[in-house]
Every structure is written in structure tokens, then in C-alpha cells.
Amino acid sequence: MAEVNTMGEQVFPLLVDMANADTCAAYRVAFLYSSPVDQLIANFFLQIPRPPYQSHFFASRAAALA
Numbered sequence: 001m002a003e004v005n006t007m008g009e010q011v012f013p014l015l016v017d018m019a020n021a022d023t024c025a026a027y028r029v030a031f032l033y034s035s036p037v038d039q040l041i042a043n044f045f046l047q048i049p050r051p052p053y054q055s056h057f058f059a060s061r062a063a064a065l066a
Contacts, residue, residue: 028054030064 029051033039039057046055058064 024053026053029056031055031057032061032064033057033059 031042033042042057056064
């Protein structure tokens, strides 16, 4: 992450692979979507199994950070 942070104001996607994680310290996760189809698919996959943390979907970065 430190190297990405030195790259200025560019925006990069971030992939977090938690497939083999036993535990997660996150207690809240915000997901951004760009279309209603994105939200529909994400809602479906987050219900089975339901994650052990709060998760919400937002159409804008500002709303997710508020």
C-alpha cells in the first residue's frame, strides 16, 4: 500500500482476496457500484453466506465516506 500511496492523485482499483482468511478485523465495508446491475449482483453474492461485518452499497464515493 505504501507504494500505491506514493503515486499521487491517481485512483486505483483494490482487490482484497479473503478466500483463505480465517478472521477479519473489518467491522464495516462500503462497496461502490456504477450500475443497478452491479448492485443486484453484489447484493446476491453477499447474502450467501452473509458476511460477519456491516456491508453497504453506494453509488458515490462521497456517500460511502460520509
